[in-house]
Amino acid sequence: MIDVVIVGGGLAGAASAYFLAKEGVEVLLLEREDLNTKASGSNAGSIHAQIPHAPFVENGEAWARGFAPTIPIMMEGIALWRAMEAELGVALDVSTPGGLLVARTDDEMRAVVRKAEIERAHGLPVEILGRDDLRRLAPYVSDAMIGGAFCPIEGKANPLLATPAFAQAAERLGARIQRFVAVAGIKRERVGFTLATTAGLVRARRIVNAAGAEATVVASMAGVALALEAHPIQVTVTEPVAPLVRHLLYSAGDRLSLKQAPVGSLLIGGGWPARCDARGRLSVSPRSLAANLAVAEKVVPGVAQARVVRTWPALVNGTADWRPILGEPPGVPGFYMAIFPWMGFTAGPIAARLVTDMILGRESGIDVSAFAPGAEAA
Ligand SMILES: Cc1cc2nc3c(=O)[nH]c(=O)nc-3n(C[C@H](O)[C@H](O)[C@H](O)COP(=O)(O)OP(=O)(O)OC[C@H]3O[C@@H](n4cnc5c(N)ncnc54)[C@H](O)[C@@H]3O)c2cc1C
Known part of the structure; x- marks a missing residue:
């Protein structure tokens, strides 16, 4: 049984593989196509921290107050971006x-x-x-x-460089990455999960759902309903x-x-x-x-x-309210969401590190309980 299977090889998945492997966790990442072929490799590369203005104008101050607890996540995420070039030993064109x-x-x-x-x-x-x-x-x-x-x-980084850099660093630390393998079903077992994939069955103690725009589909395989768009x-x-x-x-x-x-x-x-x-x-x-x-x-x-x-x-x-979904849904322990909508390039590395902290049972220093699955309307 593999300790953690990550579904999705965008930035959230590749960075999760890196942070977990760095802590000695056994990791297998499954990506249906090649790495970085979806949003993580196609985005504009902006590194944001401000509350986005268009939804603020549209939804008003009450919405902004509900969204504002993402600010410490974004700030920590930017500090992480600044540190990552040195840590990974690769230029990511980060500038702020x-x-x-x-x-x-x-x-x-x-x-x-x-x-x-x-x-x-x-x-x-x-x-x-x-x-x-x-x-x-x-x-x-x-x-x-x-x-x-x-x-x-605030600033920018290069979306063509970031995910491959995390993936290569993860592999150097022992993570296994399988490209062109899709997860088609997830069965909850007495201990852990069985994933039905296009390369056969895989047993996992825990799963990280980093499937980006398709995270709803992957969540529903495990019986979890997520309102993602x-x-x-x-x-x-x-x-x-x-x-x-x-x-x-x-x-x-x-x-x-x-x-x-x-x-x-x-x-x-x-x-x-x-x-x-x-x-x-x-x-x-x-x-x-x-x-x-x-x-x-x-x-x-x-x-x-x-x-x-x-x-x-x-x-x-x-997500309709722009809020991230991070952590385990009620009733499905071991199934972790690593979902940061709209600004998930900025937040990909920090979301991955926060989910790693949850998996390790480690204090992250940032309170993300408001963004737990099931807390969407809180
Ligand atoms: C045009 C555009 C511009 C953007 N600009 C910015 C920006 O400037 N700044 C910013 O912060 N954010 C931006 N974003 C948002 C950001 O790119 C995304 O939020 C972020 O990349 C999501 O990363 P991810 O790893 O969660 O998902 P993705 O990069 O979508 O990766 C998910 C991966 O999961 C795989 N997958 C899905 N289902 C399965 C399955 N069943 N089995 C195996 N693999 C599966 C997919 O093939 C995919 O590779 C932009 C997005 C777009 C589209």
Whole structure:
């Protein structure tokens, strides 16, 4: 019987394999396709800590207060990102020049200030900027922007590098990783579980569900009902341009994440919907592309000089309230959820470490009980 079987070879699964193997736990990771082929390798690479602005505007302050306990997780997660390059011995292109949420109208600015108050109450460093402060900090931002909020710990990393780096480090520590093996069924036994896979039956003492947008399906195999969503969204990359965008940029007016990769390309996203046909095939929405570029140009006029190279769609794992699901559901001990929706690139490594702590029965220093499965509505 294997001690821990991890289902899913995205960032959450690969990082879980690493942290568990580092503690000497016997680990087998099963991935239906190749590693890093879903959201973890297709995302925009933003490292977030702020409460996302669009759901704040949509759902209001009560929602933000319920979501705010993720802030310590995100802050610890960013500290972990900063440490991981040295720990794994691989460049992950981690940089944290800060995130800047900019506003164009007084109404937008009021919402920025209200959100910052909630964030600060949960320990996040956020500075409110007036028009002059914004000019000084980010002269490349449009003069039409009247101010914003600056969170100095936000930034970016490279999604193409992170999951493979964790997976290779995990394998060096003894973890086994099987690619192109799908988990098709899970039976609860008197002790542990039996997984039916495309490579045969596997006995496991414990399971980590790191199946991302398909975590609902994997949970239901073990009789656990999870309210997870999968949304097709898209990201755009431009050809390299001279240094232009120093920070991770957001707009209080519409969905935007904008930053510049080390090679000079601009990455433009923010959760704009892609298309998904009846057979589940994804394609780019030209309408979303045009709208996303328009918002980017409104915030940083210099973006207009860059030519688009590619836009790609992928499924993001979501929950309706944006809250993560971490730990064991009531009544199914040994079945651990490692699910961080919408911002699971930022939170993948820390979610993996928190689940590792739970499996080892170790104090993590962060209270995540509010995000236990079954505590969704708490
Ligand atoms: C376009 C886009 C942009 C994004 N931008 C950002 C961003 O800038 N910053 C940020 O923090 N987050 C971002 N995200 C969100 C982030 O990418 C995800 O939340 C995160 O990658 C989820 O990681 P995961 O390991 O849980 O899931 P995934 O990366 O989806 O991995 C799950 C894996 O499980 C495998 N699997 C599923 N079912 C089975 C099965 N039955 N058997 C075996 N294997 C199975 C899948 O094949 C997959 O490889 C973005 C997402 C998208 C799609």
